[in-house]
Amino acid sequence: xxxxxxxxxxxxxxxDTDKASKTATTPTATDEGKVVQLDSAGTFSEAxxxxxxxxxxxxxxxxxxxxxxxxxxxxxxxxxxxxxxxDLMAKLTGPSVKATATFTLTDKPNEESxxxxxxxxxxxxxxxxxxxxxxxxxxxxxxTFTDKPxxxxxxxxxxxxxxxxxxxxxxxxxxVGVSNVAVDGIAAAGGGLVGTAADLVAxxxxxxxxxxxxxxxxxxxxxxxxxxxxxxxxxxxxxxATHWNTVTSVxxxxxxxxxxxxxxxGIAAAGGxxxxxxxxxxxxxxxQSTLDITATLPGSTRPNFExxxxxxxxxxxxxxxxxxxxxxxxxxxxxxAFTGGAAGTTKTATIVDWSAV
Numbered sequence: 001x002x003x004x005x006x007x008x009x010x011x012x013x014x015x016d017t018d019k020a021s022k023t024a025t026t027p028t029a030t031d032e033g034k035v036v037q038l039d040s041a042g043t044f045s046e047a048x049x050x051x052x053x054x055x056x057x058x059x060x061x062x063x064x065x066x067x068x069x070x071x072x073x074x075x076x077x078x079x080x081x082x083x084x085x086x087d088l089m090a091k092l093t094g095p096s097v098k099a100t101a102t103f104t105l106t107d108k109p110n111e112e113s114x115x116x117x118x119x120x121x122x123x124x125x126x127x128x129x130x131x132x133x134x135x136x137x138x139x140x141x142x143x144t145f146t147d148k149p150x151x152x153x154x155x156x157x158x159x160x161x162x163x164x165x166x167x168x169x170x171x172x173x174x175x176v177g178v179s180n181v182a183v184d185g186i187a188a189a190g191g192g193l194v195g196t197a198a199d200l201v202a203x204x205x206x207x208x209x210x211x212x213x214x215x216x217x218x219x220x221x222x223x224x225x226x227x228x229x230x231x232x233x234x235x236x237x238x239x240x241a242t243h244w245n246t247v248t249s250v251x252x253x254x255x256x257x258x259x260x261x262x263x264x265x266g267i268a269a270a271g272g273x274x275x276x277x278x279x280x281x282x283x284x285x286x287x288q289s290t291l292d293i294t295a296t297l298p299g300s301t302r303p304n305f306e307x308x309x310x311x312x313x314x315x316x317x318x319x320x321x322x323x324x325x326x327x328x329x330x331x332x333x334x335x336x337a338f339t340g341g342a343a344g345t346t347k348t349a350t351i352v353d354w355s356a357v
Contacts, residue, residue, distance in 0.1 A: 020048065059085065069096040069310060069344040074351070086354030092347055096310030099341030101318050104302040104332035105274035109325065112137045114261055115334060116319040117285070119292040120309045126319075127284055129277070130263035138225045139232030139259030144250040145193035145220040148186060149243065152176075155252065156237040157204065159211035160227035160259075167203055169196070181207065193220035193247075220249075224256065232259030262288065274301040274329075307338060314341030 020034040024047040036044045059078035067073050072092040079085030101117075114128040128136045139160070149169045154177075156166045168176040171186040183203050189195035197220045204214040204224070211232075215223045226232035235255045238244045245251045264284045270276035278301045285295040285305065292308040307314035317337045320326045327333045 021045065024048075057088075063089075063348070064091060066346040067091060067093045069093055082348045083350055084353070084355060087350050088352035088354075090349050090351050092349070094344040094347070096344040097340055097342040098310040099307045099312075099314030099316070099338035100304060101335050101338040102298075102302060102304040102332065103326075103330050103334040104299065105278050105329060106301070106331050107274050107329040108267060108272065108277045109329050112321075113325060114258070114321045115326070116317075117291065117293055117305060118316040118318075120307055120311065120313045120316070121292060123290050123292065125288055125291050126258060126261045127264050127281065128258075128261040129267070130265050131267040131272075131277075133263070133265045135228050136261040136263050137258065138228040139234070139256035140226075141224040141236060141253050141256045142250065143222055143248050143252040145197050145222070145247060146249045147193050147247040148191070148196045149247050152239075153243060154180065154239040155200075155244075157210065157212055157224070158234040158236075160229060160231040160234070161211060163209050163211065165204075165207050165210050167200060171195075196220075197222050226256050227259060230260035232256055277301075278303045302332070305338070307341060310341060311343050312341050314338055 014035050018034055020031040020036045021028065022037050022045060024031065024045050027047050031047075036048050038044050057074075057076040059076045061078050061080045063077075063081040064073040064075055070093065072090055074088070074090050077083035077085065077087045077089050082091075083089045108131060109129045111129055111132060114126045116124060116126040118124040130136060148171060151169055151172055153169045154166050156164060158164045166177075166180045167183050168180040169186070170176050170182040170184040171191075173182070173184045176182045181203050183196070183200050185199040185202065186192075186195040189198035189202070197216050201214040201216045201222055204210065204212060211227055213225045215225075217223060226234065233256050236252060238252055241252070262284060264277070264280050266280045266283060267276040270279035270283075278297060281303045282295040282297045285291065285293060285303075294306050294308060296304045296306070298304050307316075315338050318335055320334050323334070
């Protein structure tokens with residue numbers, strides 16, 4: 001037998017007398033057991049490529065499984081499945097269809113707006129509008145109080161570097177658990193849901209070691225912003241989630257989200273508004289090597305996305321942070337999912353009809 005080895009590996013390692021000819025066109029007995037050399041084109045002589053004289057098939061009692069897209073199977077039938085006994089059969093699967101999703105912008109979405117794409121293997125990425133190029137908003141969590149939680153109720157927050165702080169409702173100011181931070185200014189901040197949200201925000205912002213910023217944008221609402229990395233997507237723990245859910249209209253989430261959003265930048269440089277946004281979106285999506293989706297711009301304000309693999313599995317969901325807002329800046333709205341993905345059609349045919357031969 002002969003062994004194929006890259007030419008550079010044979011330098012000073014294999015004697016010339018132990019190297020097979022580069023130019024032989026037919027097998028040579030003197031080359032038996034020698035190392036095959038690649039030529040300048042990176043190929044080796046056809047003398048060392050085994051030739052297939054014939055192919056022997058045995059009649060099968062069942063048809064083969066459907067082949068993948070643009071592949072085929074050939075077999076002889078014994079008459080049990082497709083074809084009559086002795087027929088030479090083929091099963092072929094045509095090209096699959098890749099799923100697509102598209103929308104048309106009429107304006108730039110708000111800063112921090114995002115949309116999410118998922119490819120056929122489950123890789124999911126969120127793209128956040130960042131025209132100001134100051135980075136994504138950061139890991140995010142929000143909830144809204146409808147009443148004050150019971151005394152002694154706790155909420156634990158963890159930031160991106162692992163700093164952990166537990167906040168305890170202490171409206172009566174009679175003390176809290178060891179190392180807990182007392183939320184004890186509720187009455188002074190207005191009491192009830194209003195005071196709870198305001199004082200909890202104040203106590204969170206009072207922790208200099210905690211890389212989390214809190215705001216109280218409306219009555220009873222708490223918004224938490226962590227780091228602008230995936231490390232900020234930390235868990236949020238409650239002493240009693242059932243109870244907390246009874247005093248919130250938007251419940252406390254189990255974790256921060258969106259710290260791993262991908263910033264869509266270069267909008268202004270690409271012309272701004274709808275056209276600049278569309279261009280920046282396409283460029284940003286295509287820059288993600290882990291995402292098996294290709295973006296194109298068939299119209300100046302129309303980003304189009306196509307799964308790199310065809311099949312129904314490409315009909316994945318598309319998610320936005322606020323569909324009402326995205327609809328307001330689109331003439332063709334962001335769709336809820338990719339569509340059109342389909343497996344290739346499989347057909348079975350008789351290559352040779354034995355009875356007619």
